[in-house]
Amino acid sequence: MINLAAVLSQSFAPAELPAAVRAVLGKPLRRAAPLTQLALVGALACLPAERRALPTALLWQSTSGPRLETLTLLDEVCAGSAEPMPYDFLATQPAIAAAQIQSFLPGLQTAMHLPLDREGVANWSLLLSLAIVWLNEGRCAQVLCAQLDHAIDVASGHWLALSRAPLENSPASLQLAKGAASESLPDTPDLPARLAKWLAGNGSPTLSLHSPVAMKLTVEFTRL
Amino acid sequence: MTRPVYIAKTALLCARGNSPAAVASALWNGECSAGQRKLGERAFPYFGLPLDEHDWMVRTEQAIRQVAGQLGKLPPETPLFVASSSFQIGHFEQLGAPFELPFAAASFSRQIGDWLGLSGARTSFSNACTSGFSALDAARSLIAAGLIDDAIVLGVELANDSTLAGFAAMELLSRTAGRPFDARRDGLVLGEAVAAVHLSAKPATWRIAGLRTGLDGFSTTGPNPDGSRIADVTVDCLKEAILKAADIELIKLQAAGSPGTDLAEANALRSVFGQHMPLLLSLKPGLGHTLGASGLAELAVLLACLDADKIPATAGFSKVDPEIALFPMVERSTEHIERALLNLIGFGGGLASLIVERHG
Numbered sequence: 208m209i210n211l212a213a214v215l216s217q218s219f220a221p222a223e224l225p226a227a228v229r230a231v232l233g234k235p236l237r238r239a240a241p242l243t244q245l246a247l248v249g250a251l252a253c254l255p256a257e258r259r260a261l262p263t264a265l266l267w268q269s270t271s272g273p274r275l276e277t278l279t280l281l282d283e284v285c286a287g288s289a290e291p292m293p294y295d296f297l298a299t300q301p302a303i304a305a306a307q308i309q310s311f312l313p314g315l316q317t318a319m320h321l322p323l324d325r326e327g328v329a330n331w332s333l334l335l336s337l338a339i340v341w342l343n344e345g346r347c348a349q350v351l352c353a354q355l356d357h358a359i360d361v362a363s364g365h366w367l368a369l370s371r372a373p374l375e376n377s378p379a380s381l382q383l384a385k386g387a388a389s390e391s392l393p394d395t396p397d398l399p400a401r402l403a404k405w406l407a408g409n410g411s412p413t414l415s416l417h418s419p420v421a422m423k424l425t426v427e428f429t430r431l
Numbered sequence: 432m433t434r435p436v437y438i439a440k441t442a443l444l445c446a447r448g449n450s451p452a453a454v455a456s457a458l459w460n461g462e463c464s465a466g467q468r469k470l471g472e473r474a475f476p477y478f479g480l481p482l483d484e485h486d487w488m489v490r491t492e493q494a495i496r497q498v499a500g501q502l503g504k505l506p507p508e509t510p511l512f513v514a515s516s517s518f519q520i521g522h523f524e525q526l527g528a529p530f531e532l533p534f535a536a537a538s539f540s541r542q543i544g545d546w547l548g549l550s551g552a553r554t555s556f557s558n559a560c561t562s563g564f565s566a567l568d569a570a571r572s573l574i575a576a577g578l579i580d581d582a583i584v585l586g587v588e589l590a591n592d593s594t595l596a597g598f599a600a601m602e603l604l605s606r607t608a609g610r611p612f613d614a615r616r617d618g619l620v621l622g623e624a625v626a627a628v629h630l631s632a633k634p635a636t637w638r639i640a641g642l643r644t645g646l647d648g649f650s651t652t653g654p655n656p657d658g659s660r661i662a663d664v665t666v667d668c669l670k671e672a673i674l675k676a677a678d679i680e681l682i683k684l685q686a687a688g689s690p691g692t693d694l695a696e697a698n699a700l701r702s703v704f705g706q707h708m709p710l711l712l713s714l715k716p717g718l719g720h721t722l723g724a725s726g727l728a729e730l731a732v733l734l735a736c737l738d739a740d741k742i743p744a745t746a747g748f749s750k751v752d753p754e755i756a757l758f759p760m761v762e763r764s765t766e767h768i769e770r771a772l773l774n775l776i777g778f779g780g781g782l783a784s785l786i787v788e789r790h791g
Contacts, residue, residue: 272536272557277593281523281530284593290470296597297651300516302559306780309648317644318781319565322518322536322555333554337569340576344433383578418552424578 209339210377211428212349213253213368216400217245221362224248232311239307240276240298241357242269247308249364250351254312258349264341265305265318266334267353270396272322273299275359304355316347329354329396332418335367335426339383342371354396365399377431378406384415384427394418402428436571437635437790438628439581441731442501444494445624445718446478450501451735454718458732458743459763463717465608465620470595475604478622478719479590487522491589494625495546498585502627505583508551512570512584513540514562515555516723521591549583556723561644561781562586563626563726568642568783570630580633586626586724594722595621601652603689603778609720611686611713611745612693612759614752619687622719626728637734638790640770641672645782653691654776658699661782665703665772668784679709679786680768681742683733684759685776686713687720688747692776697755710766711759716746726775726783734787737768 219227224244228236231251236244246267254263276298283291297303305318321330331352338350354365369381390411392401398416405414405428417425447454447462468477484490519539523530537555544553556566563586570582598604598621605618630639645664649655669676682700686693700708714729721728736742745759775783 270535274532274534274536277520277532278530280593280597281520281532282528284596285524285527285530290596290600291593293597293601296593296600299593299597300559300651300779301557302516302561302777302779302781303651305646306648306651309646309780315646315648317646318558319569319644320557322557324535324537324540324553324555326535330554333569336576336578337572340572340578383576424573 209342209381210370210374211367211379211381212370212374212377213366214399214403214406215249215253215366216397217249217364219362221357224362238294240273241362242273242301242355243304243307245355245357245362245364246304247311249353249366250308250312253351253366253368259312260314261348262316263312263314264347264350265315266337266350267355268321268323268330268334269301269355270323270326271356271358273301327395329394329398330418331398332394332416332424332426335381336383336424338369339381342369348372356396365397367399379428379430382427384425391415391417433575434577434632436574436639437631437633438637438639438734439631439633439635440502440629441734442498442627443624443728443731444480444497445721445728446480446622447717449497451731454732455735455739455741458717459741463746465719468595470592470599473599475595475599475606476608476620478620480623487525492546495543498625498627499547502583502629505549507549509549510552510579510582511544511547511549512566512582513543513553513555514566514586514723514727515588516557516559516562517588517591517594520593521589524592543585543587558777558781559779560722560725560777561775561783562723564642564775564783564785565644567628567726568644571639571642574630574632580631582630584628584630584727586624586727588722588724589623605688608747609688609716610747611684611688611716612697612752612755612757613748614750616688616690616693619689619720622721624718624721624724624728626724626731628727628730634790636790637787639785640674640788641668641786643668643671643784647780647782651779654695656691656695656698658695658702661695661699661776662702664782665699665784668786672786674770674786676704677707679770679772681710681712681771683729683771683773684711684713685774687715694755696774696776697757700757708757710764711757712742713745713759730773733771733773737771740765740767742766
């Protein structure tokens with residue numbers, strides 16, 4: 208059985224992100240793109256200090272990706288006469304986010320970034336399925352699953368943390384199921400916020416997440 | 432449920448040819464010439480696809496359809512896993528400002544699915560140079576767990592100035608050639624590729640015995656020179672495969688001719704394999720570094736080489752670097768290989784090791 212360790216949704220005005228990072232680290236994170244800053248504040252909020260050295264995988268999806276940074280790079284490359292500033296190119300590489308936060312999460316062993324191909328539809332069912340498979344295999348002790356996006360007016364992070372070991376205050380367990388439970392959620396970017404509402408209510412004991420685009424994957428949450 | 436995952440088929444279009452077998456044959460014959468790509472006043476060697484079309488999107492459709500043809504007819508519902516570090520940025524460069532990027536970062540994967548005739552589930556991966564093995568890892572995890580039976584994993588990396596300019600700005604590119612592990616190595620040579628791997632639960636010649644990805648946050652552009660994180664991933668991969676280091680007969684190196692990354696990889700290999708170093712091969716001097724497609728492209732080529740029992744020599748290596756003190760194969764070999772390890776060490780801290788093993 209896999210345990211839900213944390214459910215978190217965050218939203219920032221882009222100008223507030225550096226301050227959120229400083230509040231967490233006590234110092235700024237230099238040369239970090241907004242997606243990296245979102246990854247840092249979300250991951251540290253999900254994992255208490257005593258769990259940050261445990262073997263951890265990060266699976267994160269994004270609709271926007273580094274869209275604004277890519278526009279900046281295109282302007283530099285296509286309109287400018289010189290090569291881009293190295294940081295402007297690095298900011299377009301989402302994979303770097305995990306490398307930049309590893310020193311604050313020493314247990315972070317691997318990371319995958321999954322850009323999404325449609326607005327309004329996410330792939331939590333795949334992220335959670337992979338997390339459950341890897342945790343059951345013993346590949347890691349915990350998996351952070353996230354949806355990170357930033358646009359001109361808002362930067363948002365939605366997170367679910369999963370643990371192989373039983374936790375004292377885990378609100379739910381997860382498993383892969385063949386059929387859908389009576390109550391189900393759509394696979395949308397804000398799934399953690401919807402899940403938090405279900406956990407706070409007194410509805411059905413189980414809830415399933417079935418993705419119409421993600422194969423025959425159904426993830427079932429059971430209240431604990 | 433855990434079941435074996437097999438490589439049912441591979442497909443490839445790159446600078447060296449339009450099928451894995453054709454590319455393997457070209458490398459066996461020592462072909463390694465590169466073209467050139469200009470960036471302002473500077474020109475860099477570049478391994479471009481052998482396609483004359485200039486319209487980026489039309490050319491890309493041609494490339495994807497060639498690879499689709501090699502894969503043969505597939506059930507349209509076959510899940511598709513797309514790996515790329517740049518997707519269609521070259522298309523927007525060609526269209527020019529104002530750049531109307533779609534809001535969904537991987538929207539191009541929908542077009543790729545259409546060209547492949549695949550209308551089922553689609554997932555995209557963008558982890559710089561390790562994108563291909565990340566996608567492969569996700570697909571094979573789902574097959575092994577019995578959640579899907581087949582998957583097409585496609586790596587796409589096509590010409591664009593943004594990537595070339597970014598790498599050039601960081602002084603990561605060679606102006607002459609890629610020289611893996613060589614004392615004179617001075618950087619990477621980039622290239623294009625479209626590569627596909629059909630994974631299946633049905634038995635085939637090659638099985639994925641182990642696959643592990645990792646992360647090295649030493650710096651955003653290269654691994655810790657001591658190679659310790661790379662070695663950790665390789666050891667994890669051997670453990671998953673239930674193999675000893677001595678069971679590996681050949682290593683397809685990451686080595687692209689990068690001063691720092693080559694050294695880190697060499698240090699990792701020494702710590703894992705010690706005095707019993709397997710045959711070492713780098714394919715990048717003949718293909719270029721095809722970034723997000725590189726893992727799948729090099730896997731396709733390597734399996735074609737091993738199927739023919741014809742392992743090419745590593746081009747570009749002639750002068751030993753005393754700090755590295757490892758020797759890629761400089762002579763061709765007809766040795767029969769049962770198990771091979773493939774390494775990827777990515778820009779942005781990504782690491783991956785894959786072990787393939789003959790089945791039956």
